[in-house]
Amino acid sequence: NRCSPGLSLSDHGAVSSYELTQSPPASMSPGQTARITCGGPSVGGENVEWHQQKPGQARALVTYGDDNRPTGVPDQFSGANSGNMATLTISGARAKDEADYYCQLWDSSSNNPHSGGTWVTPKSAPSVTLFPPPTEELSANKATLVCLISDFYPGSVTVAWKADGSTITRNVETTRASKQSNSNDWKSKGSYSCEVTHEGSTVTKTVKTSACS
Structure with missing residues (x-):
């Protein structure tokens, strides 16, 4: 990277x-x-x-x-x-x-x-993009958020997922940088965030569930 x-x-x-x-x-x-x-x-x-x-x-x-x-x-x-x-x-x-x-x-x-x-x-700060779940997926009672992290150097970052500000670890695949849950889990929260820390600096991207209903 x-x-x-x-x-x-x-x-x-x-x-x-x-x-x-x-x-x-x-x-x-x-x-x-x-x-x-x-x-x-x-x-x-x-x-x-x-x-x-x-x-x-x-x-x-x-x-x-x-x-x-x-x-x-x-x-x-x-x-x-x-x-x-x-x-x-x-x-x-x-x-x-x-x-x-x-x-x-x-x-x-x-x-x-x-x-x-x-x-x-x-030293290059990462570019972070958070993709919300598509509406078709929500209709099928599934929700996958994808956090795309690119263009950073040196080559390691720490990724944390948060729901309404609280850290979550369930159904998280860090190697693929995605967060999977069902749509009920998704709707029960007001927002989801992908928090990326690199070389002591943190970049946070947030998506509100109300914007994807």
Whole structure:
């Protein structure tokens, strides 16, 4: 369920005695621009490289020497160095760009590499649609509500069904995201809701039974 609508940047801290300050936590939608900064004494005057490391893979160079890219790296990645700050810009960031990004440099006095990492991950709120039971089904003394959840990332959500605000679990099939009951159960309540929680945020869709009689 990778999709497009939050990127978060979280600091992994500095590495080695030459202190590099990583970007503070931030969030944005995939498709927008992510900027990761790397600060340190006179960083802008050093040879700065940015490396991408995806889970389970080796680090890959994405920019070097200010704004140069190795063959095969798309131009959505660009680097800039100035003063005490180096910046990696990821234009149109998507789920495929989820990775740890490391600033690496060689200070001219010791020629030793120093690096720190910033994790980049997209966050997309789910799209939730609640479908009420069709009138033909109600006429047959059956009622099926379907809660369609799509376009979310990372890939897990918690779903709760509620009737008149109270949580219900009977006749719920969470793998299919539907709520089944007979029409008497349906008519005995004023409303049904599908409550979807993703990454700490909740989206609720409600249908009133009076609108479907």
